[in-house]
Amino acid sequence: MSETTKVLVVDDEERIRRLIRMYLEREDYIVEEAQDGTEALEKAINDDFHVILLDIMMPEMNGIDVCREIRKEKETPIIMLTAKGEESNRVQGFEVGADDYIVKPFSPREVVLRVKAILRRVSAAQFEQVAVPPKDIIAYPHLTIDHDAHRVTADGSEVSLTPKEYELLCFLAKSPDKVYHREELLKEVWHYEFFGDLRTVDTHVKRLREKLNQVSEDAAKMIVTVWGVGYKFEVDDA
Incomplete structure (x- = not known):
């Protein structure tokens, strides 16, 4: 490469x-x-x-x-x-x-x-797009992540994300209702190679919510702030 x-x-x-x-x-x-x-x-x-x-x-x-x-x-x-x-x-x-x-x-x-x-x-x-089995999709009400196509849609509308925003969303969406500390997200999403501060996570979450909110308020609300702790991906079963 x-x-x-x-x-x-x-x-x-x-x-x-x-x-x-x-x-x-x-x-x-x-x-x-x-x-x-x-x-x-x-x-x-x-x-x-x-x-x-x-x-x-x-x-x-x-x-x-x-x-x-x-x-x-x-x-x-x-x-x-x-x-x-x-x-x-x-x-x-x-x-x-x-x-x-x-x-x-x-x-x-x-x-x-x-x-x-x-x-x-x-x-x-x-590589994931090529290596994963067909139909590798995370689907929730209001939000779908298609790994094969590397595409995110919210209520049927495609959402354009940066590579890091996409990675952060996927990480959260794979474990709904699990609360992640900001330190955990820096470690897991930025892979130790990123020497930033905790506000990095906050600003990426803010951008991610804003982009989702442009097409679906319901999808944006799925990324929930747990005050004093971090963030989680919340699915409304109702």
Whole structure:
């Protein structure tokens, strides 16, 4: 996979782009660069990348706006690059569809590990579509998850989710009424390779509910907050 893997590196500092590019090319990834938000958006929309590394603070258009616009068209995994102390921006990034973030200054090896982690998760999801038996479907009133097609529908309408949102929904839906602590969800859904905080789970749940609510209020209500603990997937038998 590495020979054909394409990564877009977006940062207004040439030194950072060059450093990341050097380490990614050692893994035989194909790397393209963009130096501002406008150039990044054009490349992301007009070409297909396996992963996008996206700086938040940039001229022309910041990374938050770029991520928001990309999500209108594509579900490409996005890793945000943020300066230390920009926690509010990181939360914004998750809210508009980012999958992970790396805090500057960072080790280039960490960047490589994060990229590999996301590629593994996406590959595993694609493998499941081929490897699972036919009709591998989780079906509840108001919500259906079709693993074969990697499709989520709520009251008959398809819901467009990022890979991480899809993975989180599937994990919860496989064990209805089981309450998961936020720490458990970080461990099970982000697989230890994610070094984020508990607000990461909250922002992903919020986005997931919002997307479901756009087509079905009943489906959105199935993801229940257990105050002081975490979340569960609740099925109304009535």
